[in-house]
Amino acid sequence: MVAAMDHYRQRLFDLARAEGLFSDATVDDLQPDTPRGAVGLTSLNVILIIAKYLEQSAGDIAFDSAWVASLETIGGIITVMENIEALSAESVSVA
Amino acid sequence: MNRSGAAPSIDAFAAVLGDLECDPQSIPGFDELWEALGPGADLATMGCENFRKMSSPIEDYVIACIDQTLERHGTAATDVDHIVFSMTDATLGLVGPDFVVDVLKATGMVRCIPAVISYQQCCSSLTALHYGWQLFASDATEHVIVVAFDFRSDDRDRLRPFALFGDAVTSCMISRRSGSGLRLAASAITMDFDGLIGNDSFASRQKASRTALQAASDDAGVGLDALTRVFPSNLFKPLTLFNSAAAGIDKAKLHFDTTFRTYGHCGNPDWMLNLLDFEATVGIDEADTFLAVASAPGFFACNLLVAQGPGSNNGG
Numbered sequence: 001m002v003a004a005m006d007h008y009r010q011r012l013f014d015l016a017r018a019e020g021l022f023s024d025a026t027v028d029d030l031q032p033d034t035p036r037g038a039v040g041l042t043s044l045n046v047i048l049i050i051a052k053y054l055e056q057s058a059g060d061i062a063f064d065s066a067w068v069a070s071l072e073t074i075g076g077i078i079t080v081m082e083n084i085e086a087l088s089a090e091s092v093s094v095a
Numbered sequence: 096m097n098r099s100g101a102a103p104s105i106d107a108f109a110a111v112l113g114d115l116e117c118d119p120q121s122i123p124g125f126d127e128l129w130e131a132l133g134p135g136a137d138l139a140t141m142g143c144e145n146f147r148k149m150s151s152p153i154e155d156y157v158i159a160c161i162d163q164t165l166e167r168h169g170t171a172a173t174d175v176d177h178i179v180f181s182m183t184d185a186t187l188g189l190v191g192p193d194f195v196v197d198v199l200k201a202t203g204m205v206r207c208i209p210a211v212i213s214y215q216q217c218c219s220s221l222t223a224l225h226y227g228w229q230l231f232a233s234d235a236t237e238h239v240i241v242v243a244f245d246f247r248s249d250d251r252d253r254l255r256p257f258a259l260f261g262d263a264v265t266s267c268m269i270s271r272r273s274g275s276g277l278r279l280a281a282s283a284i285t286m287d288f289d290g291l292i293g294n295d296s297f298a299s300r301q302k303a304s305r306t307a308l309q310a311a312s313d314d315a316g317v318g319l320d321a322l323t324r325v326f327p328s329n330l331f332k333p334l335t336l337f338n339s340a341a342a343g344i345d346k347a348k349l350h351f352d353t354t355f356r357t358y359g360h361c362g363n364p365d366w367m368l369n370l371l372d373f374e375a376t377v378g379i380d381e382a383d384t385f386l387a388v389a390s391a392p393g394f395f396a397c398n399l400l401v402a403q404g405p406g407s408n409n410g411g
Contacts, residue, residue, distance in 0.1 A: 019135045043296075044256055045135055046297075048134050051332070051337045054336045055332075055333075060345035062343040062344075063341045065298070068297045068298055068301045068341050069298040071297045072297070
């Protein structure tokens with residue numbers, strides 16, 4: 001579980017960096033309970049990151065309301081990234 | 096007086112875009128504006144390559160668009176009973192006091208009653224279609240034209256964190272003429288005051304969209320899984336994808352890539368531009384079911400449209 005969190009934390013950091021975000025933050029700043037605003041992520045930044053996952057995903061992925069509400073923290077963002085990947089993998093294996 | 100007795104249907108869609116094809120880099124101070132307003136990503140990744148800009152007064156484009164709808168429908172201007180204009184709040188402030196008289200005079204719609212629907216940002220055109228449809232509660236109503244338009248007078252106002260604005264006009268006809276066309280099966284809009292004042296959240300936006308979609312789905316008795324295609328507002332591609340997923344709309348059903356890439360976000364005309372593009376590239380079949388969607392800070396609106404075959408009379 002911790003390894004998965006570290007994996008996605010690094011992924012989130014790399015994605016954000018690729019978009020020119022997180023100029024001051026480090027991977028260690030991305031703790032699960034950290035509010036996204038505390039590391040400089042606006043709601044638009046979060047949408048960009050999640051949309052990148054959606055673009056690459058297979059099948060119809062509708063957001064659970066709990067996912068959406070959770071996007072206010074780093075841990076929530078990472079959970080949504082994980083969920084999209086898991087649902088996408090299911091779609092591919094079914095197809 | 097009910098002259099034909101037939102149920103209404105919607106067709107004769109038309110569009111007139113801004114005549115100048117522009118590159119976003121042509122906007123004065125583009126780099127600084129994008130750095131200040133943009134979400135941090137390169138504009139090229141947002142799905143918008145160009146935008147259209149009007150070089151003449153808005154009346155010229157509106158008149159040309161109405162003429163196209165009249166011609167496509169084969170109806171004389173003097174037979175139009177009502178015309179409903181729709182636009183964003185910003186465009187409403189740019190329209191001159193003689194606008195309606197000039198348009199009615201130039202098109203020859205001399206017995207047509209005008210109305211305007213605004214203050215619902217990009218959702219205004221969906222409400223305008225609903226309003227136009229409701230005018231058929233009177234047996235005397237035979238022809239209603241719905242016009243949606245938006246434009247910017249200052250290029251620096253085109254760039255927003257959620258989209259790059261272009262200029263366009265679209266229109267369509269609602270009439271009792273028996274034949275193919277679309278039936279407005281349901282219409283719903285929600286307002287989120289937190290969004291109006293910039294205090295909305297992911298959760299409040301999702302609630303607004305799901306509430307409207309559920310209401311339209313219940314009214315029409317049609318589930319989102321039964322939709323043929325969805326015509327959204329042309330916001331930056333990542334936002335459109337995200338908003339759709341949050342609303343519960345399948346991304347595979349979205350039809351907006353080409354129009355957004357070529358024209359930008361044209362505000363109220365967007366859903367009609369997307370419908371026209373779908374009609375031209377794929378074609379509309381009998382019993383196709385479409386969802387026209389618009390979203391703006393504080394609003395979410397949707398109209399559920401069902402294609403009818405020739406001679407159908409599905410009730411209004």
